Amino acid sequence: MKLPETIRAAFVIARRDFTATVLSKTFLLFLLGPLFPIGLGFIFGGIGAQVERNAAPATIAVISSPADFALLETARDRFAPLGTERPFVRLQRVDPEADVPKQRQELLTSEEAPVLGVLEGGLAAPHFTGAVTADGRTVQQVNLFVDEARRLKAEPHVASSPINVTLTRTSAGSVAFARNLTARAGQTVLFVLTILLAGMLLSQLIEEKSNKVIEVLAAAVPVDSIFLGKLFAMLAMSLVGITVWTSAGAAAIAIYAKGGLGALPPPAVGWPAFLFFILLYFSMSYLLIGATFLGIGAQASTVREVQTLSMPVTMSQVILFGFASLGVGKPESSEAIGAAIFPLSSPFAMVARAAEQEALWPHLLAFAWQVIWVALILKFAAAVFRRSVLKSGPAWRWPWQKRKAA
Amino acid sequence: MGERAIAAETRDLVKDFDDKRAVDGVSLTIPEGSISGILGPNGAGKTTCLRMMLGIIDPTSGSRTLLGHDRPLDVAHEVGYLPEERGLYPSMPAAEAIAFMGALRGLPIAEGRRRAIDLLRERGNEDWAKRPIRTLSKGMAQTVQLLGTIIHRPRLIVLDEPFAGLDALNQEKLEQLIRDQAAAGVTVIFSTHVIAHAERLCERVAIIAEGRSAFEGGVDEARGRLRPIVHLRTRAEDGPWRTALPIAAKKVGGEWRFELPEGGPEPLLKALIDGGAGIETLSIERPGLHDAFIAIAGEAAARAMGHAPAEQEAA
Numbered sequence: 221m222k223l224p225e226t227i228r229a230a231f232v233i234a235r236r237d238f239t240a241t242v243l244s245k246t247f248l249l250f251l252l253g254p255l256f257p258i259g260l261g262f263i264f265g266g267i268g269a270q271v272e273r274n275a276a277p278a279t280i281a282v283i284s285s286p287a288d289f290a291l292l293e294t295a296r297d298r299f300a301p302l303g304t305e306r307p308f309v310r311l312q313r314v315d316p317e318a319d320v321p322k323q324r325q326e327l328l329t330s331e332e333a334p335v336l337g338v339l340e341g342g343l344a345a346p347h348f349t350g351a352v353t354a355d356g357r358t359v360q361q362v363n364l365f366v367d368e369a370r371r372l373k374a375e376p377h378v379a380s381s382p383i384n385v386t387l388t389r390t391s392a393g394s395v396a397f398a399r400n401l402t403a404r405a406g407q408t409v410l411f412v413l414t415i416l417l418a419g420m421l422l423s424q425l426i427e428e429k430s431n432k433v434i435e436v437l438a439a440a441v442p443v444d445s446i447f448l449g450k451l452f453a454m455l456a457m458s459l460v461g462i463t464v465w466t467s468a469g470a471a472a473i474a475i476y477a478k479g480g481l482g483a484l485p486p487p488a489v490g491w492p493a494f495l496f497f498i499l500l501y502f503s504m505s506y507l508l509i510g511a512t513f514l515g516i517g518a519q520a521s522t523v524r525e526v527q528t529l530s531m532p533v534t535m536s537q538v539i540l541f542g543f544a545s546l547g548v549g550k551p552e553s554s555e556a557i558g559a560a561i562f563p564l565s566s567p568f569a570m571v572a573r574a575a576e577q578e579a580l581w582p583h584l585l586a587f588a589w590q591v592i593w594v595a596l597i598l599k600f601a602a603a604v605f606r607r608s609v610l611k612s613g614p615a616w617r618w619p620w621q622k623r624k625a626a
Numbered sequence: 627m628g629e630r631a632i633a634a635e636t637r638d639l640v641k642d643f644d645d646k647r648a649v650d651g652v653s654l655t656i657p658e659g660s661i662s663g664i665l666g667p668n669g670a671g672k673t674t675c676l677r678m679m680l681g682i683i684d685p686t687s688g689s690r691t692l693l694g695h696d697r698p699l700d701v702a703h704e705v706g707y708l709p710e711e712r713g714l715y716p717s718m719p720a721a722e723a724i725a726f727m728g729a730l731r732g733l734p735i736a737e738g739r740r741r742a743i744d745l746l747r748e749r750g751n752e753d754w755a756k757r758p759i760r761t762l763s764k765g766m767a768q769t770v771q772l773l774g775t776i777i778h779r780p781r782l783i784v785l786d787e788p789f790a791g792l793d794a795l796n797q798e799k800l801e802q803l804i805r806d807q808a809a810a811g812v813t814v815i816f817s818t819h820v821i822a823h824a825e826r827l828c829e830r831v832a833i834i835a836e837g838r839s840a841f842e843g844g845v846d847e848a849r850g851r852l853r854p855i856v857h858l859r860t861r862a863e864d865g866p867w868r869t870a871l872p873i874a875a876k877k878v879g880g881e882w883r884f885e886l887p888e889g890g891p892e893p894l895l896k897a898l899i900d901g902g903a904g905i906e907t908l909s910i911e912r913p914g915l916h917d918a919f920i921a922i923a924g925e926a927a928a929r930a931m932g933h934a935p936a937e938q939e940a941a
Contacts, residue, residue: 232729240717432713436771438682439707440730442699611643612683 226448229441233449234456237424241457251464254416277307278336280350280362281314281327288342288369289313295368299361308361309336316340324349337362343370400549402487403575406498407548407568411541414505415534417458421510422517422533423526424450429609438610443602447514451598455506462502487575497574497583504590505567509537511594512564515601519608544568551576560586563593630657632691633782633813634679639688641674648674650837651688656815656830658781661808663824664817665919666834672817673710675834676786679815680707693782703732706775710786710817712768716760720770721746723759727774738777745773765796772800776807783807785816789823801827825915835923845915852913852921853885856894859906867901870894886910 241247282289292311300308312335317323324338328349337350339362346366352358428434428446437446487494513533520526544565547556551573559569560582570586606612634656641649649671656662664672678685681698692698692705714723724745725738733741746752751769759767768791775783785804789797804814804827818824824831824845831848833841841848859881860867875884887894891910898905913921 228732229730232726232735235735236715236718236726240715244717427715428713431716432709432711433715434713435682435709435711436707436713436727436774437730439677439680439705439709440699440702440727606683610683 226442226445229445230448230452233437233441233446234453237450237453238456241453242460247457251461254461254465255468277310278358279310279312279334280348280358281335281338282311283314283316283320283323283327283338283340284342285316286313291343291369291372292365294372295365298368299364306357309358311339311365339366343373396549398486399488399576402494403548403572404545406487406494406571406575407541407545409498410502410505410568410571411537413458413462413502414509415537417454417461418506418509418513418537419530419534421451421454421513422520422529423523424454424514425518425605426520426523426526429521443606443610444598447511447518447598447602447605451507451510451514454510455503458506459499459503462499488578489574489580493580494574497571500583500587501567501571501574504587504594507594508564508567508590508597509540511597511601515597515604518601518605540565541568544572548572549576561589563590563597566590566593630659632656632694633658633660634690634692634815636675636679636690637688639675639678639690640686641671641678641683642686648837649678649685652832652834652837652839654679654832654839654842656813658813659808659811660829661804661814661827662816662830662832663828664815664832664834665819665821665824666817666923667819670834671837672834673786676784676815676817680705680784702730703778704781705731706778706780706783708772708775708783708785708788710790712771714759714767714771714774717758719756719758720762720766721755723770724774724777727771728777731778731780733778741777742773745777764791765793768792769796772803776803780812782813783815785814787818788816789818789820797823821914821916821919831915833919833923841918841922848915848918848922849913852917855911855913855917856882856884856886857907857909857911858882858884858898858903859908860898861904861906862902865902867898867903870897870901870903 282292284292289311296308296311312333314323314327320340324340327335327338328351335350336358337348337352339346339348341347343366346362348359348362350358425434425446428437434446489497516529516533517526520529543555543562544559545568547553547559547569550556556569556573559565560573566586567590570583573582632655634654636652636654639649639652640647652671652675654664654675664675666672674683677683678688679690679692679698681692681702689696690698693701695701698705715726718726721739721742724742725733725735728738728741729735743752743755746755749769751766754762754766754770759770762770772785772788775785788800788804792800801823804816808814816823816827828845830844831841832839833848841851858871871882872884872887875882877883895905895908898908
């Protein structure tokens with residue numbers, strides 16, 4: 221059977237599978253499924269951020285003279301820019317009373333103005349009392365404030381900025397950092413999409429095997445066409461899903477991230493090419509891993525067998541992802557090149573490369589390499605299916621096994 | 627067979643499944659435009675032969691050609707196949723299922739949909755068109771699959787146990803459909819374990835038993851392997867006429883039964899009359915395919931197909 225006929229037959233199979241899937245009621249759930257966690261993430265993330273913003277930093281009561289307190293406040297203000305995620309503890313001055321231990325006890329138990337701890341003894345002999353851990357965040361902060369306040373007291377001129385600052389738009393370090401981040405993000409997106417979608421191919425031939433349609437198909441078209449059609453039908457269905465999810469994701473980024481997509485670190489090949497490569501390498505990853513899964517799943521005859529296979533194949537995807545991520549940040553390393561050459565990890569490695577290096581020719585090479593491997597895996601899977609499931613051709617035997625039937 | 631072209635041919639087909647030899651050197655020749663039956667009990671290897679002929683599976687050894695091609699899938703567009711285990715997508719509407727089967731064999735889907743509606747309408751079943759297969763009865767679904775087998779107007783139709791699961795009325799309709807297809811020049815091959823269907827429809831039969839080809843040729847040729855059977859009733863119980871009967875003659879229910887002797891009916895009649903048999907009735911019955919099958923494949927094969935030998939039936 222010539223190639224165009226194989227493709228024509230594959231199209232007939234793909235059209236049936238695609239319409240049967242996309243026009244089913246469950247496809248709506250498939251589309252909405254990934255949006256639930258994203259939506260919940262945004263909702264609860266927003267609530268968490270709001271709670272974080274609304275939560276006032278803990279207060280430390282400082283029993284000290286106004287002069288010492290002023291130095292402590294100045295020290296705190298100098299460190300304040302470092303506490304953007306979780307603000308530093310707030311300091312509140314209290315005039316010393318005659319009975320300081322009693323005053324300390326009252327401050328620690330007061331419900332009107334609750335404090336986390338009490339600092340007393342001024343800068344000369346500071347002593348902290350509070351419900352905190354000895355080497356915890358609060359004690360470390362108070363240590364820093366006292367240390368800096370003492371330094372300010374001894375050398376008042378250090379209160380001004382010690383350096384002059386000139387700002388540049390980028391530096392080699394910032395670009396490398398941003399590209400590394402984008403490479404990892406691209407790989408993760410690819411991995412998540414593949415692990416979510418390629419697993420479905422395991423069970424693709426169960427329907428045909430259970431309702432005996434496989435006999436009708438195998439009598440009319442080559443097994444290669446059946447595999448090819450099923451693979452591309454599921455790819456097309458996945459791309460429909462990705463279009464919906466990407467649109468929702470882009471809308472969320474535009475709403476939540478300042479500056480929209482432009483706020484994300486730019487990849488080496490630029491955003492338009494990088495998005496194209498993500499789509500291309502997702503397709504290739506899906507075809508490569510999907511063809512393998514289709515071949516493995518085709519050997520199963522029941523849903524139970526497919527379910528049993530799901531865990532090991534998911535683990536194998538995690539291993540591939542781990543292998544590909546070894547080369548991120550060092551595209552010329554043997555790990556990165558090895559991951560780009562090994563067919564099943566090649567798309568992951570190449571999407572990272574697109575984020576890190578500007579050259580486009582390696583992508584042409586990788587694409588051709590991956591296409592060859594998709595064809596080889598499909599051909600092999602179809603041959604194994606014909607041999608082991610349809611029982612076609614001479615039975616395969618180990619050299620030491622005797623031919624008994626004859 | 628004369629000058630008729632060959633629609634399908636197998637030569638010494640062998641198929642091993644693991645350590646079991648399912649088909650052992652089967653050779654078949656199917657002339658174009660003929661209706662040919664493959665007879666044999668369950669497990670004889672009929673389906674495996676058909677699957678090899680169609681290229682669904684490759685033989686362990688031997689060769690086959692289908693419409694002149696040794697790679698059967700190359701002519702899939704010109705072949706229709708109804709498998710023994712019927713298979714349709716349960717959620718597919720009937721007309722779509724018919725069109726899909728045509729599309730698999732190269733018929734454009736739009737044309738397939740149009741023809742599917744026409745075929746259903748011709749049979750008064752147009753109301754099935756939009757019904758999903760899962761809502762149809764087994765017989766209805768089988769009809770849908772049969773229409774899917776001929777939707778693309780093939781030159782060769784292969785039907786594996788097509789009568790199984792059909793009621794008498796639908797069996798009659800299917801027989802008519804097979805005759806109509808053959809009348810239109812289509813070659814029809816079907817396997818069956820019901821000899822009556824083959825006898826009514828077939829020009830040629832192949833008898834397969836235990837994976838081997840026991841007979842292949844015309845139905846008349848199969849019948850010709852047996853001598854005609856004489857049924858004789860006489861007034862005389864005994865007498866010189868008894869010497870005219872062959873040694874193997876048996877009396878079943880007051881009637882003598884024996885194969886017509888080599889010399890033909892005239893010498894037999896003369897000997898009976900001269901010997902004073904007092905002939906009440908004498909009839910010469912041409913053997914049926916059923917008898918030929920038993921003679922060729924053996925009684926065990928006949929029993930496996932649910933056909934008891936004639937004498938036992940009579941007893």
